[in-house]
Amino acid sequence: xxxxxxxxxxxxxxxxxxxxxxxxxxxxxxxxxxxxxxxxxxxxxxxxxxxxxxxxxxxxxxxxxxxxxxxxxxxxxxxxxxxxxxxxxxxxxxxxxxxxxxxxxxxxxxxxxxxxxxxxxxxxxxxxxxxxxxxxxxxxxxxxxxxxxxxxxxxxxxxxxxxxxxxxxxxxxxxxxxxxxxxxxxxxxxxxxxxxxxxxxxxxxxxxxxxxxxxxxxxxxxxxxxxxxxxxxxxxxxxxxxxxxxxxxxxxxxxxxxxxxxxxxxxxxxxxxxxxxxxxxxxxxxxxxxxxxxxxxxxxxxxxxxxxxxxxxxxxxxxxxxxxxxxxxxxxxxxxxxxxxxxxxxxxxxxxxxxxxxxxxxxxxxxxxxxxxxxxxxxxxxxxxxxxxxxxxxxxxxxxxxxxxxxxxxxxxxxxxxxxxxxxxxxxxxxxxxxxxxxxxxxxxxxxxxxxxxxxxxxxxxxxxxxxxxxxxxxxxxxxxxxx
Numbered sequence: 169x170x171x172x173x174x175x176x177x178x179x180x181x182x183x184x185x186x187x188x189x190x191x192x193x194x195x196x197x198x199x200x201x202x203x204x205x206x207x208x209x210x211x212x213x214x215x216x217x218x219x220x221x222x223x224x225x226x227x228x229x230x231x232x233x234x235x236x237x238x239x240x241x242x243x244x245x246x247x248x249x250x251x252x253x254x255x256x257x258x259x260x261x262x263x264x265x266x267x268x269x270x271x272x273x274x275x276x277x278x279x280x281x282x283x284x285x286x287x288x289x290x291x292x293x294x295x296x297x298x299x300x301x302x303x304x305x306x307x308x309x310x311x312x313x314x315x316x317x318x319x320x321x322x323x324x325x326x327x328x329x330x331x332x333x334x335x336x337x338x339x340x341x342x343x344x345x346x347x348x349x350x351x352x353x354x355x356x357x358x359x360x361x362x363x364x365x366x367x368x369x370x371x372x373x374x375x376x377x378x379x380x381x382x383x384x385x386x387x388x389x390x391x392x393x394x395x396x397x398x399x400x401x402x403x404x405x406x407x408x409x410x411x412x413x414x415x416x417x418x419x420x421x422x423x424x425x426x427x428x429x430x431x432x433x434x435x436x437x438x439x440x441x442x443x444x445x446x447x448x449x450x451x452x453x454x455x456x457x458x459x460x461x462x463x464x465x466x467x468x469x470x471x472x473x474x475x476x477x478x479x480x481x482x483x484x485x486x487x488x489x490x491x492x493x494x495x496x497x498x499x500x501x502x503x504x505x506x507x508x509x510x511x512x513x514x515x516x517x518x519x520x521x522x523x524x525x526x527x528x529x530x531x532x533x534x535x536x537x538x539x540x541x542x543x544x545x546x547x548x549x550x551x552x553x554x555x556x557x558x559x560x561x562x563x564x565x566x567x568x569x570x571x572x573x574x575x576x577x578x579x580x581x582x583x584x585x586x587x588x589x590x591x592x593x594x595x596x597x598x599x600x601x602x603x604x605x606x607x608x609x610x611x612x613x614x615x616x617x618x619x620x621x622x623x624x625x626x627x628x629x630x631x632x633x634x635x636x637x638x639x640x641x642x643x644x645x646x647x648x649x650x651x652x
Contacts, residue, residue: 174233175241177226179248183219186249187212189304190297193256197293204291207260215252236649243644246635250276253301256294257284266621273628275301277635278517280389280487280604281627283617287394292375295392299379302388305635306517307356307420355424360385363412370405384412387517389487389604396612397477397490406477406490417484418444419515439552440513440523447511447523452479455500462497475500483507485519487604494611501607505594508603519602519634521571527551528564570638575600578630585623595619599630 194208233241253276254268263271267283274281275298287295360381367377376392383390393399397406415423418441425434435441456468456475465471474491481488482504493501510526512518528551535547549556575596582592587609594606595616605612610619616627633641643649 172240173226174231175237175244176222178233178241179244180219180222180224180226182245182249183215183252184223185219186252187216187219189300190215190252190256192300193293193297196296197291200292202291202293204256204260204293207256208293208297210259211252211255214255218252239640239643239649242636243641246276246632253297256297260291260294264621266624267617270616270624270628271298272301273631274604275388275390276305277602277631278302278305278386278388278485278519279599279602279631279634280383280387281599281610281616281631282390282604283615283624285394285615285617287392290392292392295379295390296375298390299382299388299392302386302390303360303382304386306386306388306416307352351424351428352420355420355427356385358427359412359415359423363408366408366412367405370408371400371402372405380409381412384409384486384488385416385517387413387416387484387486387512387519387602389481391488397488401490403473406473409488410477410480413480413484413486413488414445414448416486416517417448417480417512419513420517421515422513437552438513439527443527444511444513444523447507448480448483449476451483451503451507452476455479455503458500459496464496479504479507482603482605483511484516485512485601485603487598489605489612492611492613494607494613505597505603505606508601509597519600521567524551525564525567528556528561529568531556532561532565567638570642571600574630574633574638578626581626582623585620585626587619587623595623595627596630599627600634602631602634 190208190212194205194212197205197208250269250272254263254265254272257263257268257271258265261268261284263283270281270283273279280302284290363381363384364377367381368374372380379390379392382388389396391397391399397409418435419438422434422438422441426432452475453472456472459465459475460468460471465474474493477488477490478493480486482501485508493504509520510523512520512522514522514524516522528549531549531551535549538545538547549561578596578600579589579592582595583589587595591606591608591610594608595610598604598606598610610616616624619627
């Protein structure tokens with residue numbers, strides 16, 4: 169048991185820090201005098217006390233984290249933090265633990281699926297907490313911890329490599345890991361501040377501007393209105409949202425280099441950025457044309473407006489909606505859910521398998537086609553001018569296989585519980601990819617409250633799998649992980 173003390177110590181420190189996150193809506197509730205203040209008081213107290221007990225119980229353990237510890241800690245953070253994040257929903261809204269945990273998991277994993285309705289009537293502090301969960305989850309509490317925990321004598325590199333996807337795993341943007349985390353968070357914070365001011369300038373109240381900037385930059389999709397962005401019916405607000413969703417859907421490491429070098433050249437050198445923009449914007453134009461030709465909207469510009477907002481929203485795994493796109497011809501929403509499976513860049517706040525893996529998988533398929541015609545030729549796989557090593561190719565293939573198996577397995581499990589196949593498939597795709605709304609019973613005009621407790625837990629597990637990019641969680645679940 170002693171070998172787990174470093175994990176217990178770090179997790180206790182993270183819980184203490186997380187209690188300070190809860191203090192933000194608690195203080196806001198006190199300031200405006202809404203009725204949720206006592207719920208936040210209790211949640212803050214329980215989280216702080218639990219964190220102190222865990223931290224102090226292992227305070228004498230000074231051993232640095234090993235790779236195995238990093239995997240375990242990451243899984244603990246994303247699986248257990250929602251237990252404390254959901255407490256205000258349990259205490260004030262009298263939500264069941266199943267529904268409250270689902271909501272908290274959805275927020276922290278930036279999924280944006282909700283079980284709550286009458287959002288306009290919720291206490292502002294509750295909606296603020298929902299937005300903050302998405303924002304904190306967006307770049308990952310782990311990355312923030314990397315900047316703080318070294319001051320406590322706790323190494324963070326293993327946590328960072330276990331949690332972050334794609335090229336950020338092996339690339340230091342600045343010489344020290346702490347400075348890397350600080351740099352990424354500074355970029356994230358600056359973008360959020362710019363988004364807040366843009367939303368307010370476009371006509372949102374300051375509260376709505378804060379709430380929706382948090383969920384836009386986190387690509388989480390929570391809103392303080394049941395109608396989501398249809399509440400404003402504003403092309404200007406929708407245009408601003410599209411811009412910031414596109415920014416958040418690309419690699420924040422690239423944006424960091426752009427701002428540091430004051431040049432757009434890093435975007436030109438980013439192998440994912442051009443494909444991301446081409447796929448998302450090209451799909452928006454295609455769907456707009458499709459809707460116009462099918463006379464869903466009489467004017468092409470109207471079709472383009474709604475297609476652009478909703479396609480970008482789903483493709484970037486944000487989950488906002490300006491209209492009920494489930495009423496569109498079936499091809500359109502299905503294509504949008506297909507995009508959410510791969511469109512966002514590695515190092516973004518989006519979900520899915522990421523564009524980098526999709527490019528490698530595509531190039532592997534194309535290489536096999538060429539090999540069938542020229543069996544003795546050598547065809548190296550290149551992305552962005554660099555040859556992809558064989559071990560990376562194998563890892564991506566394994567990830568793709570695991571991803572498909574999980575989609576099929578969880579869909580069959582939901583179907584076994586009696587859910588219709590369209591709802592089952594789209595709910596799994598939407599939660600594994602951390603997108604939010606699916607179709608049919610869990611479409612953009614409804615909530616996940618229609619699901620049974622078992623179905624809700626399946627979707628919560630799917631969100632956790634998606635946030636940890638499958639392997640991080642599966643590694644911890646293997647028997648070999650627990651052997652000494």
